Amino acid sequence: MEAAVTQNQDPAKTLLEVNNIEVIYNHVILVLKGVSLKVAEGGITALLGGNGAGKTTTLKAVSNLLHSERGEVTKGSISYRGDAVAGLDPADMVKRGVIQVMEGRHCFEHLTVEENLMTGAYTRGDGRGAVAADLEKVYTYFPRLKERRTSQAGYTSGGEQQMCAIGRALMSRPETILLDEPSMGLAPQLVEEIFGIVRDLNEKEGVSFLLAEQNTNVALRFAHYGYILESGRVVMDGPAAELRENPDVKEFYLGVSEEGRKSFRDVRSYRRRKRWLS
Amino acid sequence: MPEQFLFATEVVLNGLMAGVLYALVALGFVLIYKASGIFNYAQGVMALFAALTLVGIMDGQVPFSHLINAIFGTEIHHFGWHVPALLAILLTIGVMVVLAWAVQRFIFRHLVNQEPILLFMATIGLAYFLEGVGDLMWGSDIKKLDVGLPQGINDWIDVTTFEAFGYGFFIDNLDISATIVAIILVGALIAFSQYTKQGRALRAVADDHQAALSVGISLNFIWILVWSIAGFVALVAGIMWGAKSGVQFSLSLIALKALPVLMLGGFTSIPGAIVGGLIIGVGEKLFEFLIGPMVGGATENWFAYVLALIFLVFRPQGLFGEKIIERV
Numbered sequence: 001m002e003a004a005v006t007q008n009q010d011p012a013k014t015l016l017e018v019n020n021i022e023v024i025y026n027h028v029i030l031v032l033k034g035v036s037l038k039v040a041e042g043g044i045t046a047l048l049g050g051n052g053a054g055k056t057t058t059l060k061a062v063s064n065l066l067h068s069e070r071g072e073v074t075k076g077s078i079s080y081r082g083d084a085v086a087g088l089d090p091a092d093m094v095k096r097g098v099i100q101v102m103e104g105r106h107c108f109e110h111l112t113v114e115e116n117l118m119t120g121a122y123t124r125g126d127g128r129g130a131v132a133a134d135l136e137k138v139y140t141y142f143p144r145l146k147e148r149r150t151s152q153a154g155y156t157s158g159g160e161q162q163m164c165a166i167g168r169a170l171m172s173r174p175e176t177i178l179l180d181e182p183s184m185g186l187a188p189q190l191v192e193e194i195f196g197i198v199r200d201l202n203e204k205e206g207v208s209f210l211l212a213e214q215n216t217n218v219a220l221r222f223a224h225y226g227y228i229l230e231s232g233r234v235v236m237d238g239p240a241a242e243l244r245e246n247p248d249v250k251e252f253y254l255g256v257s258e259e260g261r262k263s264f265r266d267v268r269s270y271r272r273r274k275r276w277l278s
Numbered sequence: 279m280p281e282q283f284l285f286a287t288e289v290v291l292n293g294l295m296a297g298v299l300y301a302l303v304a305l306g307f308v309l310i311y312k313a314s315g316i317f318n319y320a321q322g323v324m325a326l327f328a329a330l331t332l333v334g335i336m337d338g339q340v341p342f343s344h345l346i347n348a349i350f351g352t353e354i355h356h357f358g359w360h361v362p363a364l365l366a367i368l369l370t371i372g373v374m375v376v377l378a379w380a381v382q383r384f385i386f387r388h389l390v391n392q393e394p395i396l397l398f399m400a401t402i403g404l405a406y407f408l409e410g411v412g413d414l415m416w417g418s419d420i421k422k423l424d425v426g427l428p429q430g431i432n433d434w435i436d437v438t439t440f441e442a443f444g445y446g447f448f449i450d451n452l453d454i455s456a457t458i459v460a461i462i463l464v465g466a467l468i469a470f471s472q473y474t475k476q477g478r479a480l481r482a483v484a485d486d487h488q489a490a491l492s493v494g495i496s497l498n499f500i501w502i503l504v505w506s507i508a509g510f511v512a513l514v515a516g517i518m519w520g521a522k523s524g525v526q527f528s529l530s531l532i533a534l535k536a537l538p539v540l541m542l543g544g545f546t547s548i549p550g551a552i553v554g555g556l557i558i559g560v561g562e563k564l565f566e567f568l569i570g571p572m573v574g575g576a577t578e579n580w581f582a583y584v585l586a587l588i589f590l591v592f593r594p595q596g597l598f599g600e601k602i603i604e605r606v
Binding site for chain 1: 484487489
């Protein structure tokens with residue numbers, strides 16, 4: 001975490017670059033059809049879109065978790081700090097500072113909260129002292145986890161599990177966290193709390209985030225830059241503030257238009273309208 | 279009546295000792311099943327293979343001697359040395375680790391994310407392959423295994439109980455040492471999985487493969503580790519059974535005795551494997567003693583399976599089967 005702070009002088013520097021990738025599952029199912037994006041150092045980049053748009057697949061392509069699900073990147077390239085990511089395994093990525101927090105939390109249910117956090121430090125070799133110090137740091141960001149440190153993670157609430165999953169990722173001293181759908185199944189108040197902590201981590205610890213999220217409204221309030229994905233393609237991108245004001249985004253993702261709030265029946269996908277317009 | 283009671287007590291004690299050996303075999307199954315979801319049919323053959331290797335190394339047998347002699351027309355069978363038991367055990371552990379690596383590298387690495395039934399079939403293949411390799415490597419004759427564990431009736435127990443009750447209990451020294459070794463082994467395993475980094479990683483993998491991958495735990499390494507530990511447990515079981523009844527190919531069938539133990543104790547629980555083993559051990563001895571004479575004996579062959587069937591009906595997850603934590 002500290003390493004990232006010192007390198008945080010040039011905010012425009014690109015950490016992660018995804019260049020026109022295509023992903024195929026099981027040799028037949030084409031999920032991503034040419035996705036390109038950049039993650040700036042020290043920023044929060046949001047990846048938006050509906051179900052099945054390819055957000056999770058994009059994140060897994062970066063963290064190299066695709067392989068264990070029989071998926072592979074067949075075209076294009078991904079580079080992190082200029083080095084090609086292809087051929088590295090997830091452990092290598094974690095050692096390089098890229099860690100994914102998966103959709104649906106995925107805590108180790110039968111381990112205690114503290115043991116869960118400690119597994120995050122698996123790849124580290126910098127001694128017990130440093131790990132213990134980071135554990136305390138995680139507890140200062142997530143005081144609730146400290147209260148529940150000895151409970152089995154499977155018995156904690158959804159919000160606590162999400163905190164546990166993020167805290168576990170922090171224990172690896174990451175430079176970039178790939179955060180998949182942190183708002184899933186959580187009450188709006190908790191979503192705010194978790195996004196607030198994400199912003200804190202970004203500002204105080206200098207951790208960069210690539211955030212996949214269906215909740216466009218919240219994501220665009222906290223992110224600096226956004227990409228909108230549909231059916232495996234990037235259909236729009238821009239600074240978060242601009243996306244928020246964009247009439248199409250407003251209409252199709254935020255559910256507001258000039259005529260006021262729309263019913264779900266009228267909401268069409270962005271891409272279809274684009275085609276119709278052009 | 280008191281005499282009958284004393285007989286029964288002796289039967290129970292002997293049942294407990296036999297149960298320890300069942301538990302040891304079942305333990306190997308549980309370890310692999312917990313960490314990788316693979317039901318390892320080859321666990322019994324691994325015990326046989328480990329025992330064969332141990333005897334082979336101790337006696338200075340030349341591995342694959344029949345094959346070598348057949349091809350080159352030579353007549354070599356022995357190196358002509360004897361390796362001390364402890365060193366031979368260490369070497370055998372090395373062989374089991376290599377085996378674990380090979381199993382992972384050549385079989386299960388290619389079956390990532392496949393159906394459990396496919397993985398199970400692969401272990402059946404492995405069982406037959408390993409049995410064949412064991413045969414080819416060390417020969418198929420029955421061998422005597424003696425690693426220096428005390429054998430025979432324990433005189434002290436015999437004399438003490440005779441003085442106390444007027445009836446001396448017959449308990450084999452080998453069973454006593456098996457129990458002690460098993461207790462140490464289980465203690466070490468629990469300490470390893472609770473208090474070490476790799477142990478924690480192992481439990482993490484058992485809970486959630488994907489999440490373990492995502493925090494940078496190498497599944498490949500953990501699975502090699504688990505198969506190595508299972509190989510070690512198989513070696514211990516092989517030593518105990520081998521010392522008791524000689525190293526022969528029927529040793530691989532003890533795996534079948536472990537199945538009812540697992541159904542009783544639950545496939546995912548280490549304490550379950552132990553308690554299940556003890557229940558089966560005591561149960562079958564006691565049943566034979568009490569009910570056996572009424573039905574013409576030989577109940578030991580089927581008692582365990584009937585008990586397991588009853589458990590499957592009333593408590594399919596076993597006594598200690600993992601409670602499935604489900605949040606809505």
